[in-house]
Every structure is written in C-alpha cells, then in structure tokens.
Amino acid sequence: MTAAMVRAEGVRKHFGGLEVLKGIDLTVERGQVCCLLGPSGSGKSTFLRCINHLEKVDGGRLTVDGELVGYRQHGTKLHELREREVAQRRRDIGMVFQRFNLFPHMTALQNVMEAPVKVGAVPRNEAHERAQQLLAQVGLADRGHHYPAELSGGQQQRVAIARALAMQPKLMLFDEPTSALDPELVGDVLDVMRQLAADGMTMVVVTHEIGFAREVGDTAVFMDDGVVVEAGDPRRVLVDPEQDRTRAFLSKVL
C-alpha cells in the first residue's frame, strides 16, 4: 500500500530517430492530482499515453501501483506482457481523450455500459443502474438515450469521463480534456474533474488550464523538449517559477 500510484524513473521514448521523452522522473502519490503542463511537442501527452501502455516505453522504469507497465520482471529479464494481461491492467486506469472518442454507434448509456458488461462481466441490469448513476454524477441523467452526435462537446466529454469511471479505476488520465471545447463549455467539464479530485481520485492531467492546475493540482509538472523542467507545488511552480523556461511559457499562456 505504500507504493506510489505512478512512479517514473528515467523513462525514455522515441519515434524513429526523434527522441520524445529524454528520461522522465516523476512520482504521483495515491489520491493526488498531478497536472502536466508545457508547450506542444514537449512530450507530456506521450508520457501520459505511456502510463496505460498506449505507447511502449523504450527505456527506464515506469510503474503503476507498484507494477511495471507492459512488462513482467523475472530476475534480470523483462518479459513483454500478453494482450490479455495488458488489457487486464488497463481496466484499472481510466483515460479521457482530447477528442472524446465516444463510440458514435452507441447511445451515451451504451457507451458507459459497454466495458463493464463486455469486459467486467457485470450483469446488464446492474451495469445499467450504475451507468445511470454515473451519468447523473456528471450532470447528464436525462441524456442517456442520446447518441454522441446529438450532444454538445462538453456533454460528450462528460459522458467520456463517466465511461472511464464505469470500470471503477484507481487512476484517471486526462489528455487535454478541455482543449477541443468551446470556451463556455469548459467550466462544466472542469467542475466534474474538480468533484472527482475532491472525492480522492488519483489523477494525472495534461492541461493548458493554468487556473485549474493551480486550484486543484497537488503537484504541477512543467515539461519542455522531453524533460521535466520543474515540478512541485503548483502555487509555487505556476506563480513564482525558478526556471526561466517555465517563466517564459507562463508569460505566453497567461
């Protein structure tokens, strides 16, 4: 129980000849909200995707709840996990995408029920009841029978959060959840995330919402060019940073 929820030690990743992550060290404790900030191309989204193995780590150690991501260690050898084992571990990690990625051929309710029924083997009526509760939790109790195309961006993103929560994850990953939204819809989504943080969910959030990071985040991590430039209390990192690069970035976005 003492293990950190996410622990990265010298995590590296490259796409072809391009090194995107150049040794990331980072720890997210249980119940904490960690906000990743930085200019586009800094590797923050790639790092987030490494956490649930949507991207394969090329070097270093990355563990979630004490278990290596994508590998099993036997002595000095790392064995790649099988499809089934990778899927098994992903169940415990919820992910919310910038472009929502709701299943367009299913209603909001079916989107939320799909994984519990098909992956978690939860009985259909039980999953239905729980999906209704989750939709109510994100303020969309009356939208269950709408298809994604019939919902606004903000509503779609809240359904996506409910869908990720349906598997009762111990960790939630948010990949720029409000970047594709109209400004007036951002607030509703941030409210849901704020409530989630207050309920004690461990969250890693890639975001450009400095205000949200400052208010809700337990730690803020500023990344640039594949390295962590500065990390710590968001009320310090995002208000009075030590590094020039952080200061330059903040002056541009604020």
Added chain:
Amino acid sequence: MTVTKDALGAPPAGGPRAPELDVVPVRNYGRWTAAVISVLALVGLIGSLAKNDNLHWDVVGDYLFADLIFDGLGTTLWLTAAAMALGLGLGTLLAVMRLSSSPVLYGIATAFVWVFRGTPLLVQIIFWGYAGALYKFVKIGVPFTDITFFQTETNTLLTPAVAALLALGLNEAAYASEIVRAGIQSVDPGQTEAAHSLGMRPALTMRRIVLPQAMRVIIPPMGNETINMLKMTALVSVISAHDLMSNIQDVYAQNYQVIPMLVVASLWYLALVSVLSVPQAWLERRYGRGTARGAHASPLQRMFGGTARLVGKKNKEDGR
C-alpha cells in the same frame, strides 16, 4: 406561397405590414424540349419492339413461369447467397490479415488477392470445373506419410454446383477483402485507443467497436457486389451448374428461340436485383445509427420526404 412573412417573421405590432408577394419560377424551355424528344424516342422504341414478331411474346409467356426456370432461379439464388457469404467471411479474414503486423500473414493475403483479382472470373470458373484434371483424387492425411483419413475422387466431390460456388466465392473474397479493409481503415484510430483504454482486447475491440462503424462504409459497395454476383452467376452456365442461365440455354438449344428466352432471363434478373435493394437500404439505416440525422429515415421516407416536408411546411403556413 408567401416568402416574406416566413423570412421576416411577424412584423412588429403597429408597424407597416410587408406586402405578400407571389414567386414566379424560371421556365426552362430547353429542358422541356429535351424531355419531349426523349419521350418520343422511347415510345418509338417500345412500339417497334411490341410490333416485332421475332420477339415471340407468346414464347416469353410460356416459359416465364415454367418449372425449369424456377429450378434455375433456385440455384441462382442459393449460389448468390452462398458465394457472398463465403466471399464476405473469407474477405474479412483476408482484410484482417492484410492489416496484421505479421509479414507472413500480410504476404499470403496479398498474394491471394493478387491471384484471384488478377485472373478473369470465367477462367477461374472453368478451372474449378475441370480441377479433376489437375488432381484426380482428394486426400486428407498427414503429409509425407501413407496415413490417410479421407480419400475420394475429385469429380464426385467437385460437382458443377460446388465448383461454381468455389469459383464465385473465392473471387468475391478478393474483392470483399479490399472493401472491408477500406472500411476498417476508415474508422478513427482514437476509437481503438478508447476501447483499449477501457481494457477491451483487440478481438473484442474489432467486433464491438471497429467493425460496426466500418459497416457504414462497407455496406454500399457490398450491396453493389451482391447485385453483381447475382448477374455473374450466369457465367457458371459454362460448366452447366443448372442455374437460371444454364437452363435458359438448354431450352434455346432445343427450340432456337434465343431472343425470347433471353427476355425471360432478363426479366427475372431485373426482378431479383430490384428486390435486393430493399435489404441493402435497411442495413444502411441500421448501421447509420448515431451518425447523419437523415440516416434514421427509411428509404421510402427519404424518397418522399422532400414532398412531405414541402407539404408539411405549406400546411403550417396555411395554419397561421
């Protein structure tokens, strides 16, 4: 029809009321002339066909509902259905193989498509019809040993109907695989990522998330393929598979009424193709769920929707 009232809404109380104006549509004299000429040409053609004694409408009438024709129709129909089922099943497997990261599976699927799409269907049909000349016996056993579980003569196994099914089905698989592959690739990769992040395994993701969305892209060309298949079954008459066309040929080989018998065949093919477009429209509607708003309308609603809307609007206006 009043435009101004609708476009501007009710005028403010007490303000000057806009006058109601009549709309006069443009008259297309060129279009009218073309329509008149086309109708005259069509009437002339139909008239000359009706008066042509060589057409022998009496023969057409005699054979249109003959038992022999219905036997052939039965074969044509099950051959179409079975060949499409084989083609779609094998085609989906080939599509998944071509998208696989294994170079061996990719290579085999690519070679299959290359061979079966690259040779004429007629050649393939005759090949399967005469496969007995290549392998006299079909054996199933352990290779390089004398152990044999099953053995029979090729010609007893490969009847004309089976040969026809193999030829049409394998050829269709090559085309279907390309259609299915395009369909799978049309689905946003974010859908797969979302499914994976929920803990869904690749096979389940393909079945529940990717294929249902790919169907929207797959169904219209597969409908075309089915209609094509129905007509291509006529080719298997070269190996006497007793389909509609084979039986028609048998008849005119004896009574020499080639043209009337071809009219019989054409009428039946036309009727079947017309019936086939119904399930296609139904499938398109089913897999269009959650996408375009118009996709929820049935084909009849879509065909007459335009007039219905106009009428509805008119009524609404009148009701004001």
